[in-house]
Amino acid sequence: MSTLPAQFDAWFARRGWSAHPHQLDMLDRAQDPATLLIAPTGGGKTLAGFLPSLVELTGGHQGLHTLYVSPLKALAADIRRNLRRPVEEVGLDIRIEERTGDTPALQKKRQRADPPHILLTTPESLALLTSYEDAAVTFAGLQRVIVDEIHALAESKRGDQLMLALARLQTLRPELRRVGLSATVEDPGRIAGLLARHPDPCHILHADPGPDPDIRMLQTEDPPPWSGGGAKYAIPAVLEEVKKHRTTLIFHNTRAQAEIFFHNLWLANDDALPIAIHHGSLAREQRHKVEAAMLAGKLRAIVCTGTLDLGIDWGDVDLIIQVGAPKNVKRLIQRIGRANHRYNAPSKAILVPANRFEVVECVAALEAARAHELDGDPAGRGPRDVLCQQILIAAAGGGFRADDLYGEIRSVGAYADLSRAEFDACLDFAATGGYALRAYDRWQRLVEDEEGVWRLRDPRAAQRIRQNIGTIMDSELVKVRMRGHRKPLGEIEEDFAATLTPGDTFLIAGRVVQYRRILEQVVEVTKTNKRKPKVAVFGGTKFATSTQLSQRILRLMHQPIWPELPQHTADWLMLQREVSQMPTADRILVESFPHDGRAHTCVYGFAGRNAMQTLGLLLTQRMDQEALMPMGFVSTDYAVLIWGLEQVADPAPLFQRDALRAGFETWLSGNMVMKKTFKVSAVVSGLVDRKAAGLRKTGRQTAFSTNILYDTLRKYDPDHVLMQITREEAMKGLVDFGRIEEMLARTQGRVDHVIHDRVTPLAAPLLLEAGRVTVDSAAVTEKLLAEEAEKLMQEAGL
Structure with missing residues (x-):
């Protein structure tokens, strides 16, 4: 094991520290082509990643030596602040700078010609740096790249774009070494394969994981409600926990839920404790103010x-x-790791189920956490819309030979099996727009010169390409501003703003405001004393329960007894077992019962929210074809409840794989999901600009242009590469059809049908769920009209 150079050893000693074994191991591995370090939060992971760079830089270096990439701009700023201390106290002559979207333009320009020794950046800013013709100058001395929180990038297009940018850097600097840092990795081999240049190996270092977290479920006097996600019932108990601790982070899965909870917490905060709210729809100034207050304690x-x-x-x-x-x-x-940011000190966390079923899910999650069983989806192929953008970036950077770029892209693990035909189709799309669009001059972007180099047809197009680099799709948001103030409170979705009328109230930044008007894409509001607002529809992600956690829930529910569950929840499950049966992983449970004059069918699929929503659409479609007259459905992560006019006698035929697949194809081809997915892929691939002349288009402007293009391609070129990409993205996005196919595969057509004379215990909460979907059926409308006419005639004595 390596020993620290004298000045670093002295620095550790002055602080009363000693280097951790994994920090010294990183020094040993400093020359490896790729190294993945998995270390717990508070374990000196960042210092371990930078230590080889700091040691190497003591000998002097011209230009950029180490590039650090993180998913968040704020994380880059935090790292710079934390790195400054060892650099200054050891006495190193090292320049450390950030380059993000917030960096002034003059500094960005200077960094390209005179980069610092260590540059801290984000995937988008790195992609932009590689798009300049002087990229070879900027990266001339680059030795190492450190990718922080690599697990967070591994599951998104930002990660794919980052790895394509690293492949470009490796072309410029063949001896470039790569380092990945993370605290939570469910499949180290997969992340290592993502980090390394394919097919090069990647060494995986595991630090001592430290003590297990202290984690439990909140106990409250009142049981959770049967449905909903606000957890208002737990506010008093949460406040008591806040009072016992110095600083508490209260995480929510969506921004809207965070706003509701903060509002209720504020109303109950009789002791006037200093509390705040932080989420992505708040204005930057609001977020920075909260972050500064957090850091100051x-x-x-x-x-x-x-x-x-x-x-x-x-x-x-x-x-x-x-x-x-x-x-x-x-x-x-990952969230638990935010507490006790110290090595060998257990993090403390409490889970608060929002409703009765979530009690079961929280217990299952606790068991998985204690067993160190992390979940994650298998790696998919690299998305081709990101590949199309990368081709344009390479062209803006001075041009490329097709053979060379194809080889470079295939060195990225996610694109290792990319066929030449697929690459050529993307190249043709980037160059001409593809078959149906090549007649339009605006999409004639690349030309191949006599030497076989693909270049921009018009060099001025490079600016437009750079303005539109990135894979993050902003929601269609409009700013909210208090009347008489210049600074915004935050943003709300355009569709929500369109539903507001003067006098309506809604939540934003933890306060209730009253809508006055919308002017030039800004919603103007005033203060109000009203306490019951509407809730803004924020663009935050609505998570679906993972496949692994769903399987653990099923196993938990199938236990003979449940000593780990609160008595009220155990009694509920026991009643379900007595009057019906429990769902199992290898069979689909279907319950049929009457309620409120309608026939109800409840299907337990445990495939996650998006997949169960799609299953509801497909099953009601199938039921309509079978004259079962469905009227609507509602879905959760674990079940879908359908109501209609006819009871299902035999549900098994509804789950025939080929019929469901055919129905899905028909439904998807004419659904708005495809248009929404097409819009995203059209922007990411560079077909449609999100910015024009430096100004960002509104969501409605982008949707209008992409809808026209979608309809055109669907009619005249349905096999266009962007239509292929759209379908691939839709399958794994909002509709999550893969989870439905996984459900069908594990159940193999085995369906248990329970017919009951009343609502079953497990189905009852679904009757209280929000988000009901109405089925438009001519047969249902006709029958309801006939029944109403019959009643009227009977009343008339006819």
Whole structure:
């Protein structure tokens, strides 16, 4: 094992520290092509990643030596702040700078010609840097790249874009070494394969994981409600926990739920504890104000969402509260790590189920966390819309030969099996727009010169390409501003703003405001004393319960007794077992019962919210074809409840795989999901600009242009590469059809049908769920009219 150079050893000694074994191991591995370090929060993971760079830089270096990439701009700022101390105290002559969307333009320009020794950036800013013709100058001395929180990038298009950018850097600097850092990795081999240049190996280092977290479920006097996600019932108990601790982060899965909970928490905050709210729809100034107060230790509680998930040291946080079932064990562990940011000190966390079923899910998540079983989906192929953008970036950077770029892209693990035909189709699309669009001059973007180099047809197009780099799709948001003030409170979705009339109230930034008007894409509001607002429809992610957690829930429900569950929930499940039966992993349970004059069918699929919503659409379609006259449905992560005019006698035929697949194809081809997915892929691939002349288009402007293009391609070129990409993305996105196919595969057509004379215990909460979907059926309308006519005639004595 390596020993520290004398000046670093002295620095550790002055602070009363000694280097951790994994930090010294990173020095040993400093020359490896790729290294993945998995270390717990508070274990000196960041210093371990930078230590080889700092040691190498003591010998002097011209230009950029180390590039650090993180998912968050705030994380880059935090790392710079934390790195400055060892650099200054060891006495190193090292320049450390950030380059993000917030960096001034003059500094960005200077960094390209005179980069610092260590540059801290984000995937988008790195992609932009590689798009300049002087990229070879900027990266001339680059030795190492450190990717922080790599697990968070591994599951998104941002990660795919980052790895394509690293492949471009490797072309410029063949000896470039790669380092990945993470605290929560469910499949180290998969992440290592993502980090390394394919097919190069990647060494995996595991640090001592430290003590298990202190994690439990909140006990309250009142049981959780049967449905809903607000957890208002738990406010008194949560406040008591906040009072016992220095700083508490209260996580929610969606921004709207965070706003509701913060509003209720504020109303119950009789002791005037300093509390705040933090999420992605708040104005930047609002978020920075909250972050500064957290770092200064001035806040007792912060209601938040995924914006505080990642590895920033947010001051003296000693308790994490997760409101609502975590849906994903890996996300839960990541959030727990925000507490007690110290090595060998257990993090403390409390789970708060929002409704009765979430009690079961929280217990299952607790068991998985204690067993160190993280969840995660298998790696998919690299998305081709990101590939199309990368081709345009390479063209803006001075051009490329097709053979060379194809080889470079295939060095990225996610694109290792990309066929030449697929690459050529993407190249043709980037160059001409594809068959149906090549007649339009605006999509004639690339030309191949006599030497076989693909270049921009018009060099001025490089600016437009750079303005539109990135894979993050902003929601269609409009700013909210208090009348008479210049600074915005935050943003709400355009569709929600369109439903408001003067006098309506809604929640934003933890306060109730009253809508006055919308002017130039800004919603103008005033203060109000009303306490019951509407709730803004924020663009936060609605998580679906993971496959692994769903399977654990099924196993838990099938136990003979449930000593780990609160008595009220155990009694509920026992009653379900007595009057019906419990769902199992290898069979689909279908219950039929009458309620409120309608026939109800409840299907337990445990495939996650998006998949169960899609299953509801497909089953009602099938039922309509079979003259079963469905009227509507509602879905959750574990079941879909359908009501209609006819009882299902034999549900098994409804689940025939080929019929469901055919119905899905028909439904998807004419559904708005395809248009929404097409819009995203059209923007990411570079077909449609999100910015024009430096100004960002509104969501409605983008939707209008992409809808026209979608209809055109669907009619005249249905096999266009972007239509292929759209279908691939739709299958794994909002509709999550893969989870339905997984459900059909594990059940193999085995269906248990229970017919009951009343609502079953497990189905009852679904009758209280929001988000009902109405089925438009001519047969249902005709029958209801006939029944109404019959009643009227009977009343008339006819």
